[in-house]
Amino acid sequence: MLEWSGNSSPVRMMRSARIDHYEAHSVFHGLLEGEDYRNRVAGACIYCCPRCSHRIRFRWRSFYQANERSAFKWKLRRVFDDMTPALKTDEQGFLDFFCPTCAAPTRIIFSADDYAKLAYHFDIYAALVGAGTRQK
Numbered sequence: 001m002l003e004w005s006g007n008s009s010p011v012r013m014m015r016s017a018r019i020d021h022y023e024a025h026s027v028f029h030g031l032l033e034g035e036d037y038r039n040r041v042a043g044a045c046i047y048c049c050p051r052c053s054h055r056i057r058f059r060w061r062s063f064y065q066a067n068e069r070s071a072f073k074w075k076l077r078r079v080f081d082d083m084t085p086a087l088k089t090d091e092q093g094f095l096d097f098f099c100p101t102c103a104a105p106t107r108i109i110f111s112a113d114d115y116a117k118l119a120y121h122f123d124i125y126a127a128l129v130g131a132g133t134r135q136k
């Protein structure tokens, strides 16, 4: 007989099995480290998909223009929203996309600090990556 355990629903189990959390430094190249910041976007950086190794170049502008627009349908977006922590920062944003090679849904989470009017520092916190559906 199956026993129902109160603290884990099948939905939650499925979610945690499908989406992985990657620290910024494990999937990005070219971020800056400083005394009071980590994983800062300066000019351009390279994201390497942990599922298929596809590389994507992101620019400072990519984060500036992200504006919480999402490539995901609302259901998938909800799942990612549930896994997105609230950062200890004034503002935070995210960039949602599907890997062009393996189609893994991917969210890059970053903090945004304005150090002058219309000038931002973007520090990447992590990437959440779902399962790819296509083979390389």
Ligand SMILES: [Zn+2]
Residues within 6 Å of the ligand: 049, 050, 051, 052, 053, 054, 099, 100, 101, 102, 103, 104, 132
């Ligand atoms: Zn990929």
